[in-house]
Amino acid sequence: MNNYGGELRGRLVAPSVLSADFLRLGAQLAAMPNADMIHLDVMDGHFVPNLSLGLPILEALRRFDAKLVIDCHLMIDNPLQYAEKFALAGANIVTVHVEAASAPELRKVFAEIRAAGAAAGLSLKPGTPVTALFPYLAEVGVALVMAVEPGFGGQSFQNSALEKIRALREFADVNKLNCKIEVDGGINPETAAKCRSAGADILVAGNYVFGSGDLSAAIENIRGA
Numbered sequence: 001m002n003n004y005g006g007e008l009r010g011r012l013v014a015p016s017v018l019s020a021d022f023l024r025l026g027a028q029l030a031a032m033p034n035a036d037m038i039h040l041d042v043m044d045g046h047f048v049p050n051l052s053l054g055l056p057i058l059e060a061l062r063r064f065d066a067k068l069v070i071d072c073h074l075m076i077d078n079p080l081q082y083a084e085k086f087a088l089a090g091a092n093i094v095t096v097h098v099e100a101a102s103a104p105e106l107r108k109v110f111a112e113i114r115a116a117g118a119a120a121g122l123s124l125k126p127g128t129p130v131t132a133l134f135p136y137l138a139e140v141g142v143a144l145v146m147a148v149e150p151g152f153g154g155q156s157f158q159n160s161a162l163e164k165i166r167a168l169r170e171f172a173d174v175n176k177l178n179c180k181i182e183v184d185g186g187i188n189p190e191t192a193a194k195c196r197s198a199g200a201d202i203l204v205a206g207n208y209v210f211g212s213g214d215l216s217a218a219i220e221n222i223r224g225a
């Protein structure tokens with residue numbers, strides 16, 4: 001548990017369970033043993049105009065498989081109140097939004113997540129400049145680029161995400177940071193290829209994977225050749 005770290009390499013695919021069939025979630029997870037991690041979207045109805053999943057689903061996923069790498073994406077206000085709880089409940093990565101808290105609050109959140117044994121992640125909305133992440137990249141394990149407005153699955157990929165991925169890749173390489181770059185929203189085989197070329201390490205896909213008849217094949221289509 002909480003084994004996220006340097007051992008994950010290459011093109012990683014994270015199906016987003018927001019698009020899963022919740023009555024069949026266990027069977028769907030069992031049908032995709034090639035998923036590198038499971039992406040869990042947490043929405044509070046304030047930071048984004050939607051409500052989604054919370055701690056009970058995370059706890060159920062952790063009970064289902066102690067080895068599953070669980071990537072929690074918190075689209076919530078006041079991450080200081082909740083982020084640590086997700087780490088303690090067994091998330092391997094807990095990502096919060098740069099727009100959701102002040103710099104001192106974000107640093108406290110990262111420290112709490114790390115102390116609870118998880119990796120901290122930091123995300124940004126499409127309208128936020130990528131430079132907003134730079135001051136924190138040495139402190140986080142994951143930088144998550146949103147390629148759609150957070151809140152809903154099934155939206156179209158915004159190409160502006162590609163420039164952000166390239167900028168993060170360059171910043172991480174120049175500064176010798178081993179922060180992984182993740183992209184979320186509108187990912188299908190075509191947009192995944194563009195994101196991989198731009199330097200993304202982790203590709204989140206909801207509708208494309210769960211809308212497919214063959215979950216495992218869909219994951220390999222996202223991963224690419």
Ligand code: DX5
Binds near residue numbers: 018208
């Ligand atoms: C959107 C969520 C995404 C969503 C992606 O706010 O953060 O993780 O599930 O879904 P698709 O791949 O359908 O755009």
Ligand code: ZN
Binds near residue numbers: 016041184
């Ligand atoms: Zn997400």
